[in-house]
Amino acid sequence: MNTLLLSLALLGAQAAPATPAPDKSFSGLAAGAAPRVEIAWNRLYDYDEIHAHLDRLVALYPQFLSMQVIGHSVENREMRVYTLTNPATGAHDTKPAMWVDGNIHGNEVQGGEAVVYVAWYLLENYGAVPRVTELVDGATFYLCPMLNPDGRASWFRDAHNASSSRSGRQPFDDDGDGLYDEDGSDDLDGDGSITQMRKYTPGVGNLRLNPDDPRLMDPVPPNERGVRGDWTMLGSEGFDNDGDGRNNEDAVGGYDMNRAWPSGWQPEWIQGGAGPYPLYWPETRCVARFWIAHPNIAGVQSYHNAGGMILRGPGYEAFGEYPRDDVAVYDELGRDGEAMLPYYRYMIIWKDLYSVFGGSVTYAYESLGVISFTNELWNTDQMFGDRAEQNSGRGANHKFDDRLLMGAGFTPWRKFNHPLYGEVEIGGFKKDVGRVPPSFLIEEMTHRNALFAIRHAEAMPKVSIVSTVVSDLGGGLSAIDVEFRNERIIPTRTARAAQKGIGKPDLFTLEGAGIEVLAGGFRTDRFRPERLDFAEREPAALRSERGIPGRGEVRVRWIVRGRGDATVRWQGEKARAVSAPVKLP
Amino acid sequence: MNQPRAAAARALALAALCVPLFAQAAAQSDEQAPPASASKPVSSAPHAELLARAKALGGVATWTPYGRSRQGRELFALRIAGAAQKPEELPAILVVANVDGTQPWTSALALQHAEQLVARAAEPTVSALLASTCIYVVPCANPDAHERRFAAVQHEREATGPGVDNDRDGRSGEDPASDLNGDGRITQLRVRDPRGEWIADPLDERALVKADKTKGERGVWRVWTEGRDLDRDERVAEDEPLDACVNRNFAAEWKELAPESGAFPTDEPETLALCEFVLQRPQIALVVTYGAFDNLVEKPKSVAADALQKRVPQAGVVEADAVLLAEYGKRYAELTGVKHKGRGGDAGSWQTWAYAHRGLWSLAINPWDLPLDAPEKSAEAKSEAKAEDGAAAPAKPEKDPKEKKDKREPSEDAKRLRWIDANADESWRFVPWQAFEHPELGACEIGGFAPFARNEPPAARSAELAAAQFEFLLTLGADLPRVRIEEFTAKALGGDLHELRARIVNPSRLPLQNASALRTEAVRPARLDLELGAGASLVAGERLHLIRALDGSGGRFEARWLVRAASLADVRLKLSTQHAGSDARVAELAR
């Protein structure tokens, strides 16, 4: 006869959240009624201002938020990581962690605001929103608001266009003439943006002014009548500073810190911007080292702009598709993201965008086995909502600018006397038009994207012990059956980690002073307890490369001799350890 | 003593042969008797001793430290340069030894090269080289692994960087090698085991060969590195605390997630420091690497130009470069007589990074290995045989027919043992198998080839080997691309109008940029600036030319301008390059 002892254990002991005060706030509003730290979410903030916001949060919530400097940029700015968790429920590195960064491309600034928003939202809602409380207690957030602080500072300070400058500020000889950064663009009209130059060239141009809107130019295709345009485009504002016959061909920097990461990295001549070896720039290297030193990181989000995308690897077709089980995780989160982020599409980098070698999120997944996304924040489809016809065509930006910005986003064409070209006209959209949303849409963008990262964090593994059952096998022998469950979507070890032996395998242990563990293993059949993949050695400490699947169970059986108190335990890198007592009568 | 003398004679003969084929440098030095120091044995030495000798060198050598190893040992180079104004701007050759860490003798070799260059700086061959070329020598690129040669327990192992959990048991580094029999060497351990894959070579029981199941052979021995089974997993010494290897940690063809590769390329401080050494000295055009790898004896795998069309092309040496490399191979064979192939692969290696990512000429040399040749009977017997045959073909051993009946070639290890047996002083290279009672495995045997047995030439031959390598090194400077302005003339067209013509020439054997540099664009193009003084102005032509491709052996580039200039003193041409020198001229009136 078997004696069955069933003990249910609620584990992963967490401190009970403080009893919330009576809800007088508008908790249905994401920001509540009166946040303790007021941040205007309709603005963009410079490097110092981003840190100032986070430092205010540290000052008000010192128990949850702390800052460390993990390195310095080329121009010696601090590379800061803010750690957010409730240390009262366990140290940050004992909990699964969500890494969120922004602004690895200098011009893609709004990721910085979105990272600040993650911290702000979680801290303001801790204790008021139970799921936020659970997340801050049970998980860690590592927040790096600006991976390219020099690039950000330059974008705020210097004249740029919406797409410049992706790079950091280390000198780079783009044109191979032995000189560094000697011929960048020049803000000839002093409007703070690098716009376009056009010249009136009657009868020998290839463009003509659009009759309805002379700010626009229409191409004049070759035609039988021999009619040609009156205008010629001369590229971005600037001089031929180095006198080599080319304009603006060697601006400051000229590399791409999101082509610098080790997985699938290719040298400069295959992947432009890659640098002479992976992680060449200090900004990238200190972050990679941080990731390696924190194996508890179980999710990665990297905010870029623009286009409305939720991107995952692989970055190149020949790398092959990711393992099926991991693709299922990506798909579930990615589709959720599409629902949370109107006008965004869930895409595979190489297939739906272009080939990328050496991106940061592909490194996070391929080398570290971490489910990771890049979000491309802001999509011009959002300008007029679902009135698709308003969003399309070359005039769409003007329509939006005229109606909703009263024309402030565009520098009208004005005459300028260029030393080489003579009289030209300079004009065009300013640097803050096209790739960052207008102020009144920034808050929506930051909230939705922050919540997608938070949703990703909620998907990180959480292990519990569902049941421990002791069966008397007679003759002084007992069997202990334990069911371990991962309640969340992401497995304790991704299929990639399992396949490539990344990190440490999961450990399932049984310990007890009065017992001898004779055998132990993973059950392969829920109903036939003798069907057991049992370990060849060390049966009390079972190791598993596969870990516990997302929203799944692992059943372990140990055969023991002896009696008394024992403890079963699960330990892994990407979820909190759990244990439960077992009594052998 | 007979054998080295015979070999020296052979080397001299070969050197003489090569005179008509290879210009200046080699020919001149052959005329001179080598100085006494050249015949002293070149022997491996601990890093501290190499460092002290290098620091004390003086003369034309400049002490050039460039970083620290993971364990804090100083990484250093010597810059050897003649009396040139700015020697650091001359085209440069970089000699790097022992990036692997398991080739300590090559460190002694490289340092000896530096010492020779200093000692013989006044000799015409050497001074001619140093007048035109800067030589950097990094004698010991991986000192931490190097030191294992001199440790109380010798262990031939490359790894010096962070370890992984090799056996995936959740613990890292818990089961390292150890010197069980206390002989001061980590050798091998063999256990009789039906799971074993190895059998004794029937021609020499000491050598192990893989059992060939298709021939009905069943494995007898399981073979491990000497050590305990501390984690009791029936695997011996399978989880060392260190795994990352400096010479697997470079970015070219880096193998992600392999234990020896390191966490990411350049994570190893020695790797990073060597990369930076090169990046900070763009004048380096050619790299000679002493180590396990070779690309001179054996032609490296090459890829056709059309294989480069893909976004990520096939790895390998571009065919055009492989052809030139093969020319070096011929010269190398003639000067050194080295015939054995190297070891190791391209993945993540220094020599591959230098070529494939930096566009440098990368010559990889493995100077010595345990010979596979049948031992020579004696020099006398050999020369008699030669005299009888009247040809250079080696004398055939007498027992040849009998061996043919056996139909079995000795395994490579058996051949190496044959050589060891024939040389009484070399018995240290093989540790006879001896019974041992292993704490975990029970009865087993410990023995096999000693650490560094294949990496350390016999002391008696070391000087001669080093001299031959030095001889080869001396030939390399003359080949480096060097551009110069061969003509810069002005033809008066009336008034102050002049037509200018310039001709840029690369007289050296090597092109301005090799095929790898042309595709990587890691070497910047030559820059030709027309500089006009206040009294001159450009009427037609390009003020600046960037010249990327310029063939070797007389490759030329021509340019033309129209200028107005009252005085030709106002019309100058400046040529500057990254690693092929510079030149400048004032226009001369054409005759």
Ligand SMILES: [Zn+2]
């Ligand atoms: Zn981006």
